[in-house]
Amino acid sequence: MSNNILEMNEIFKVYPEGVIANRNVSMDVQENSIHALVGENGAGKSTLMKVLFGITPFQGGSIVYKGQEVSFSNPREAIAAGIGMVHQHLMLAPDLTVAENLILGMEPRKGKFFLDSVEAEKICRDASEKYGLAVPPEKKIKDLPIGVRQRVEILKALARNAEILILDEPTAVLTPQETEVLFKTLDGLKGAGKTIIFITHKLSEVTRVADRITVMRDAKDITTRGMEGLDEEKIASLMVGRDIRTERIAPPDSIGAAKLSVRDLRYTDADGVEALKGVDLDIRAGEILGIAGVEGNGQSELAEIIAGLISPESGTVTLDGESLLNLTPREVRESGIAHIPEDRMENGVAEVATIEENLIVDRYYKDKYSSRGRLNWKFITDKSKDLIERFNILAKNSKSNVGFLSGGNIQKVVVARELTSNPEVIIASQPTRGVDIGSEELIHNLLKEARDEGKGVFLISADLDEVLKLSNRVIVFYDGQITAHFEDASKVKDVDLGPYMLGLKKEEAASGKMDS
Amino acid sequence: MEKWILKYFTLIRVMIALIIGVAVTILMIYLISEYPGESLKYFFTGPLASKGRLFNIFEMAAPMIFCGVAIAVSFQADQFNLGAEGSFVIAAAVGTAFAVSTNMPAFIHIPLVLIVAGVTGAVWSLVPGILKAKWKASELVSSLMMNYVAFYFSLFLINSYFRDKDAGFLVSLRLPETALFAQFIPGTRMHFGIILAVIVAIAAYYFLYHTTSGYEFRQTGYNKKFARFGGINIIKVIIMSQVLLGFIAGVGGMSEVMGIHGRFLWQAPHGYGWDGIIVAIIGRSHPILIIFSSLLLAYLRVGGQVLNLMGDVPAELVNVIQALIILLITAEAFLGQWKYRITRRQAEKEEAAK
Numbered sequence: 043m044s045n046n047i048l049e050m051n052e053i054f055k056v057y058p059e060g061v062i063a064n065r066n067v068s069m070d071v072q073e074n075s076i077h078a079l080v081g082e083n084g085a086g087k088s089t090l091m092k093v094l095f096g097i098t099p100f101q102g103g104s105i106v107y108k109g110q111e112v113s114f115s116n117p118r119e120a121i122a123a124g125i126g127m128v129h130q131h132l133m134l135a136p137d138l139t140v141a142e143n144l145i146l147g148m149e150p151r152k153g154k155f156f157l158d159s160v161e162a163e164k165i166c167r168d169a170s171e172k173y174g175l176a177v178p179p180e181k182k183i184k185d186l187p188i189g190v191r192q193r194v195e196i197l198k199a200l201a202r203n204a205e206i207l208i209l210d211e212p213t214a215v216l217t218p219q220e221t222e223v224l225f226k227t228l229d230g231l232k233g234a235g236k237t238i239i240f241i242t243h244k245l246s247e248v249t250r251v252a253d254r255i256t257v258m259r260d261a262k263d264i265t266t267r268g269m270e271g272l273d274e275e276k277i278a279s280l281m282v283g284r285d286i287r288t289e290r291i292a293p294p295d296s297i298g299a300a301k302l303s304v305r306d307l308r309y310t311d312a313d314g315v316e317a318l319k320g321v322d323l324d325i326r327a328g329e330i331l332g333i334a335g336v337e338g339n340g341q342s343e344l345a346e347i348i349a350g351l352i353s354p355e356s357g358t359v360t361l362d363g364e365s366l367l368n369l370t371p372r373e374v375r376e377s378g379i380a381h382i383p384e385d386r387m388e389n390g391v392a393e394v395a396t397i398e399e400n401l402i403v404d405r406y407y408k409d410k411y412s413s414r415g416r417l418n419w420k421f422i423t424d425k426s427k428d429l430i431e432r433f434n435i436l437a438k439n440s441k442s443n444v445g446f447l448s449g450g451n452i453q454k455v456v457v458a459r460e461l462t463s464n465p466e467v468i469i470a471s472q473p474t475r476g477v478d479i480g481s482e483e484l485i486h487n488l489l490k491e492a493r494d495e496g497k498g499v500f501l502i503s504a505d506l507d508e509v510l511k512l513s514n515r516v517i518v519f520y521d522g523q524i525t526a527h528f529e530d531a532s533k534v535k536d537v538d539l540g541p542y543m544l545g546l547k548k549e550e551a552a553s554g555k556m557d558s
Numbered sequence: 559m560e561k562w563i564l565k566y567f568t569l570i571r572v573m574i575a576l577i578i579g580v581a582v583t584i585l586m587i588y589l590i591s592e593y594p595g596e597s598l599k600y601f602f603t604g605p606l607a608s609k610g611r612l613f614n615i616f617e618m619a620a621p622m623i624f625c626g627v628a629i630a631v632s633f634q635a636d637q638f639n640l641g642a643e644g645s646f647v648i649a650a651a652v653g654t655a656f657a658v659s660t661n662m663p664a665f666i667h668i669p670l671v672l673i674v675a676g677v678t679g680a681v682w683s684l685v686p687g688i689l690k691a692k693w694k695a696s697e698l699v700s701s702l703m704m705n706y707v708a709f710y711f712s713l714f715l716i717n718s719y720f721r722d723k724d725a726g727f728l729v730s731l732r733l734p735e736t737a738l739f740a741q742f743i744p745g746t747r748m749h750f751g752i753i754l755a756v757i758v759a760i761a762a763y764y765f766l767y768h769t770t771s772g773y774e775f776r777q778t779g780y781n782k783k784f785a786r787f788g789g790i791n792i793i794k795v796i797i798m799s800q801v802l803l804g805f806i807a808g809v810g811g812m813s814e815v816m817g818i819h820g821r822f823l824w825q826a827p828h829g830y831g832w833d834g835i836i837v838a839i840i841g842r843s844h845p846i847l848i849i850f851s852s853l854l855l856a857y858l859r860v861g862g863q864v865l866n867l868m869g870d871v872p873a874e875l876v877n878v879i880q881a882l883i884i885l886l887i888t889a890e891a892f893l894g895q896w897k898y899r900i901t902r903r904q905a906e907k908e909e910a911a912k
Contacts, residue, residue, distance in 0.1 A: 058894075060901040101902060351787065372789030381787075389787040392780035403777060403788030412770045419768070 047073040047108060047237050048094075048206060054102030055089055061448075063089035066103065067263045069256040071206070076228055076238045078248040081258035081281055082478045084448055087241045088130075090258070091208050095127045096120045126199025127208040130215075132191050134198075136184035140177050141166040144198050169201045174230050187544075188336060189220035193227070200236075207231065209240040213247060215504065217336060218540045225251050243281075244507075245274040257281055282479050290532065291490050293514040298327030300556055301498040302348070302379075302467045307357035309343050309522075317343040318354070319522040323554025325467055325498040330489065331554065332501045332513030332531065334539045340522040341502045342384055345471045348500075349381040350374035351389075361466060375404055378466030382456055382473050384502070386449075390456040393445035397437055398426040400444050401459050433458040434484060450481035457485055467498040474508060486512060506536040517554040518542040524552045560900045568842070571893050575886030583879045590871050597869040604864030605857050611864065613746035615856045617818065621646070622852035623755040624810025625834025627762045628803045630843040634766055635799035636779035641686055641701030642807040643831025644708030645679035647824065649808025650815050651712035652678040654730050654822040655720050657737040664736040671737050671816070672809050679808020680801045682708060687800030691793045697800070709827055716822050730822035739817040749817030755849075758806060762845040775799060807831070840887050858883075 048071040055064040063086045071077045081087050093100045096114030105112050107123065114120040117127070134143050141162045150161040166179040175193050183191055192212060199207055209228075213221045228238055228251055242248060248255060249269070256266040257280045264280050302325040309318040317340045325331050333341050346352045348359055350371045359366045366374055375381075383389035391400045402422055405411055410421050426440040435454045437447055444452055453474070460468065470489060474482040489512060493499050503509050509516060510531060518526040518539055526542040526549045528534045541547040563570060584598060591597040605611050625642045632639045653675030660667070685704060689695035716730045739750040766772040778785040778795040786792050810830070815822055837855055841848035858879065865871050886892055 056902045056905050058898045058901060060905045062905050349787075370789070370791070371786060372791075375789050383787060388781075389783050392777055392784045395777060395780045399773070399777065402773075403784065403790070406773050407770050415769050415771065417768055417770060417773060 045073050046070045046106075049106040050090065050094065050103065051106070052103035053090060053093055053100055053105075055086075055093055055098070055100045062261055064093065064100070065261045067258065067261070068103075069263055069266045071237060071239060072254060073237055074232060074235055075253040076232055076240065076251050078252035078255045079239055079241045079258065080243060080245070080248055080255060080277065082243060084450060084476075084478050085258040085281075086261040087258055088210055091127065091210060091239070091241060094120070095125060095208065121199075121202050121204070124203055124205040125208065126196075126202060126204030126206070128192065128195045128199060128210065128212060130210045130212075132188075132195050134183045134191060134195060137182060139180055139182055140186070140194050141179040143183055143194060144169070144179075144201055146198075148202070165201065166197075169197050173197065173200055173234060175200075175227060187220075188215050189217075189223065192216070192224070196227070200231075204236070206237045206239060209238065211241055211243075213242065213244060215337060217543045218506070218537050219544060221247070245277050245281075248277060249274055259283055290511050291486070293532065294328050294330075294493055297329045297514075298496060300324035301327050301362060302500070303358075303360050304344070304348070304554075305358045305360075307344065307347065307359065308355045309340075309347060309352070310355055311343070317522050318347075318357075320357070321522070321524060321554075323517060323524065324556045325500050326556060327466075327498050328493055328496045329515060330493050330499040330501055330513045332503065332509035332516045333519055334503075334506055334509045334516055335519030335543050337504050339519045341519050342471065345381065345384070345469050345500075345502055348374075348469055349379060349383075372404075375463065378464075380460040380463050380465035380468045382460050382468070382470045384471035384475070386453055386456050391444045391452055394443055396441045397430065397435070397444055397447075397455055398422050398440045400455055401426050401429055404459065404463055429458040429462065433488075434481075448478075450477040453477050453485070454481055457488060461488055461492060465497060467500065468492055469500045469502070471502045472504060473501070474503075474505070506539060510534060510536060515554075517552075520545040520548075523548075524554055525549060527552050527554055560904055563900055564897070564904065567897055572840075572887050574893065575883060578886060579879060579883035582882055583875075586875060586878070587871055590875070592870055597865060597871050600869045601861045601865040601871075604868070605860040607864075610746060611860055613743065613748050614860050615853060616752050617747050617749075618856035618859055619849075619852040620752040620755040620817070621810050621814050621830045622833045622837050622855060623759055623849055624813065625807055625830050626837035626841060626848040626852055627755075627759050627845050628806035628810065629831075629834045629838040630841065630845055630848055631762055631766070631775070631806065632799045632803040633838060633843040634779045635775040635795050636782065637687075637690070637697055637796060637799050637803075639683065639686060639697045639701045639800060639803055640831065640835070641683050641697075641704055641800075642803060642834045643827070643829070644701065644705035645683045645804040645807040646811035646814075646830050647705075647712050647827075648682050648708040648811075649675040649679035649804075650811035650824075651715050651730075651822055653808075653812040654733065654815055655715060657733045657816075658720055658731045661734060662736065667734070667736040668739070668816070672812055675812030676805040676809045679804035679806075679811065681804070683800045683804025683807070684797065687797045690800075691796045705827075705831065712822070713825070720822075722821065728823075728825055732821045733816065737816060738820060739813070741817070747818055751813030751817035754813055755810070758809070759845040759849050762806070766845065771798070807834070836884055840884060 050067065050069050052066040052068055053064045054066055056062050067086065067090055079087050089098065092098045094105060096116045096119055112123065114123065144166045145162045150158040150165065152158040163179040170177050175197050177190060177194050177197060183194065196207065212224060216224060231238060252269055254266070254268050255272065257264040257277065259281060304321055304323050307318050307321040310316050321344060335341055343352065347354050348366065350366065350369050350373070353367065361377055361379065364377065366377065387393065402411055406417065410418065412418055423440055430437060430440055433454045435458065436451050444455055457473065473489065474485050477485065489499055501509060501512055513531045516528045516531045516534055517524050520543055525545065525547070587597045587601065588594045605615055625646060628642050653671050656674045657671045682704070686697040686700040689700050690697045717728055720730045722729050722731045741747055741749045766775060774790045774795050777790060778792050782792055833855065837848050837851040840851035862875065
């Protein structure tokens with residue numbers, strides 16, 4: 043007799059735009075195990091879990107849960123049946139306390155209308171003790187670090203008697219140290235009889251905690267099996283269908299003088315939060331300077347200030363000695379800054395516009411693209427076809443809407459535009475987020491090429507592997523400040539960065555300045 | 559076949575919406591009318607039955623095209639400005655005042671009057687634009703309020719200073735001959751303004767899709783953050799879009815006075831601006847399509863008039879039908895499930911072919 047708690051058979055799912063996310067995918071999950079669901083971005087992992095959790099309908103196949111065929115039409119039904127999901131972007135109300143978040147939707151009441159907050163905190167404390175997950179019940183979510191927030195989310199699912207816990211890329215936002223704590227938690231939960239499905243594309247994590255694994259590629263399941271005989275390399279080749287290299291790129295041969303200099307930069311956002319508390323750094327010609335740090339520690343604000351999208355409170359930003367502050371975004375671009383923005387759908391592209399229109403937003407007014415106010419569509423189309431080919435953008439033609447492309451190809455549109463504007467300095471914010479491995483490699487190579495051409499590249503990434511793979515110099519951001527500066531990135535390992543990312547350690551007077 | 563449906567889905571959807579609208583119309587006429595056969599004929603073929611009625615459609619469509627194109631230009635920049643009505647009326651009033659107080663040869667008078675009207679409309683429409691750009695005041699609310707100001711200020715201006723005391727009712731003085739559009743088909747009121755409306759629509763199309771400023775408008779409309787990120791001055795776009803809206807609507811208002819009435823005669827709001835919103839929405843904010851959506855709406859209006867005049871169905875019916883058709887056309891999800899099923903089958907087919 044099998045001890046499968048869950049079987050998904052031949053799941054077929056097409057999105058309304060016609061994208062097939064799951065082609066007859068099957069997987070089975072054994073009770074009381076940690077099951078890793080791996081695959082590249084866009085392989086269909088998250089979709090499969092959304093199907094299971096009742097977030098999105100599917101068109102073919104069946105789900106058998108505890109021996110019975112089920113089909114949840116919304117998450118509430120899935121939760122009632124004992125399935126819990128912790129999303130990548132945590133679904134917590136930041137202004138409520140931990141206890142209040144925990145009991146959301148099942149509030150204990152005093153009388154008919156009033157929340158019994160004493161009882162709520164008790165529920166929270168009981169659950170916390172039962173599963174050995176320490177959380178502060180009376181603290182507000184917004185005051186907690188991300189690792190603890192995630193713990194609250196897990197506890198929230200457990201408090202609803204989840205037997206299967208689905209974690210969607212839980213480590214994407216965690217430091218190595220926090221990740222370690224999460225894995226201990228998962229081991230503990232397994233000990234308590236729970237089943238865990240956890241989505242990831244980080245292979246070291248799989249070999250570290252998983253009992254069994256399902257590998258997906260290109261919307262299909264490649265295999266579901268036990269972990270015996272598998273190592274990271276084998277999983278990687280299953281994932282991409284070929285061998286990949288993860289080694290660091292060679293450091294640059296020659297590095298020039300400082301191009302972009304930031305001095306004592308301070309910024310307070312509209313909510314009064316001090317996002318930057320005096321940042322100094324230099325980016326030199328021909329180098330890649332990486333910023334490591336948990337997201338939300340001021341990196342985005344720094345990028346936006348340099349690009350001229352927001353104005354700092356004080357401090358200076360200069361390119362070759364010329365100030366960039368108080369310039370319009372167009373003037374900043376014309377002086378030689380290119381910017382791959384962190385949120386491509388928000389800043390990077392207009393979804394409903396065509397690929398051509400997206401590719402020319404920074405140059406449509408320039409010679410050849412237009413003359414005397416009239417757009418030269420023929421030239422624009424030719425140029426766009428060129429870029430589509432050079433940057434390997436998979437699109438039917440240059441007049442398709444960008445919104446119809448996959449995430450990786452949308453990112454390639456952004457990268458194609460930004461890298462061909464002949465910049466001096468490139469700010470790359472999360473350049474490969476949500477991008478498939480093939481595109482990731484391409485983008486990495488392009489950044490390296492730009493570096494070798496003598497451009498200064500400023501790499502901001504939440505993915506430590508990426509930072510360490512590309513950068514020759516690394517600084518760490520925590521709480522709007524630089525907490526460490528490693529001049530030779532080749533001597534750095536990801537665990538070295540963790541304490542600085544968490545603010546546990548701080549170098550004396552750390553800055554990213556280079557003496558020249 | 560299915561590929562073809564996907565390609566022309568929007569067009570097919572609009573057609574089906576029209577067919578349903580017509581079917582409901584037939585049903586309602588059968589329910590209300592004593593002589594349904596006759597009534598149907600009046601409604602659907604009435605507009606085509608005589609030269610006068612046929613050209614009536616064109617005459618009626620002209621102000622719709624002006625207002626529709628004006629609104630489309632601002633829609634494309636993602637500005638929801640309801641001020642076409644106000645600009646239309648106040649431009650007609652100020653243009654009329656200017657026309658009756660000046661005297662010059664027609665080849666100068668006509669363009670000058672149109673320019674005065676257009677500029678009046680533009681300046682009027684600029685106010686919500688500035689309020690929006692500077693203080694983020696919703697252009698929807700401010701333009702709506704300004705419509706009332708425009709209308710009653712126009713009445714004050716005309717009734718107090720430019721009233722024709724010899725006419726038996728409240729109207730302005732008649733425009734001098736040098737400021738009137740020629741009516742070029744005898745027995746109809748076909749006037750140069752109708753041709754001007756089509757020219758304006760074509761020019762707006764060219765502007766939006768073939769000039770750098772039009773590109774800036776559309777990108778700002780698609781995604782403001784993206785436009786700003788790319789270096790487009792979105793404040794300029796927002797203000798420019800309002801100015802153009804006011805200018806085009808203003809020229810439309812004046813053209814109506816110069817071509818049809820010869821004087822300013824509105825004593826109650828007519829709703830040209832609202833018609834403009836309707837045709838802009840049906841025409842998906844595309845200036846060329848707006849010519850056709852205006853003709854469609856005008857056709858329905860004339861049909862309704864004929865039916866009311868000759869048959870026994872009240873004219874209000876036509877408003878119900880219009881509302882229904884517009885509702886179906888604007889409901890983007892209408893037939894969405896159908897499209898989804900076809901998309902899915904296509905995807906599966908492509909899959910099988912692999």
